[in-house]
């Protein structure tokens with residue numbers, strides 16, 4: 001479905017001060033789309049304020065060298081939102097995902113528009129510019145820039161390139177199309193530098209992180225005739241390597257690199273001895289339902305929960321449920 005941007009074009013022409021926000025725990029598509037959109041509006045002489053509920057994660061700060069992205073309650077106030085004359089939301093369509101900023105947005109009595117690619121049923125009382133078949137919000141912002149007659153600056157292009165590259169798993173997920181590559185090419189022409197984006201996002205690990213990954217990978221176990229892979233990270237793994245809890249990000253996905261795996265989990269012992277488990281599925285096993293059994297949640301193919309320790313007991317519980325569910329899917 002092709003988006004008709006006419007209404008947004010008219011609203012942008014009719015307003016001057018724009019507040020822009022995105023979801024909590026922002027990813028590169030959220031931050032990149034915000035910055036790209038803000039700079040496109042600035043090119044039209046508009047004033048923009050990017051205000052999020054969450055801080056910008058350290059690994060995405062390179063997209064915002066001038067500190068344009070503010071955090072409500074820290075570097076931005078309710079007034080900054082309420083004195084804008086139009087509200088924009090990118091990369092989410094759910095109030096819950098907007099958290100504190102969403103509460104202030106609701107107090108505002110100005111026009112509101114959403115630019116997004118997520119499936120969602122929330123009524124944001126906003127004009128919607130959505131295409132759920134699109135790979136990233138960043139590519140929608142690029143399209144809007146074209147409609148508005150703005151060529152993205154080098155920094156806007158960098159932000160939009162990062163948005164699209166990350167939401168497509170570096171141009172490999174199924175939503176990636178020839179159009180994705182064409183837009184990426186245009187953004188490079190505008191000044192985006194893929195090698196810098198890649199380095200900042202994927203080549204900034206510490207030695208401790210690699211050592212932790214080494215320990216976790218050496219412990220991967222296969223179950224259910226190789227359909228299930230799992231591993232653990234203990235408090236001792238952290239102390240022996242000096243790694244941080246954030247260094248376990250993405251480790252669970254490594255398990256799925258083994259041929260024949262359809263599901264995976266990783267159990268991570270926390271400083272308080274509770275155990276955080278991340279579940280992944282590549283088939284009909286609904287890991288969100290599994291996580292909910294342990295008072296967690298998430299998506300059908302990626303979910304998580306926190307279980308009481310000790311580690312061995314939490315692993316045994318997770319293993320039992322995952323094995324059961326994988327057998328059920330296989331026999332159905």
Ligand SMILES: [Mn+2]
Nearest residue numbers: 029091137167
């Ligand atoms: Mn996105």
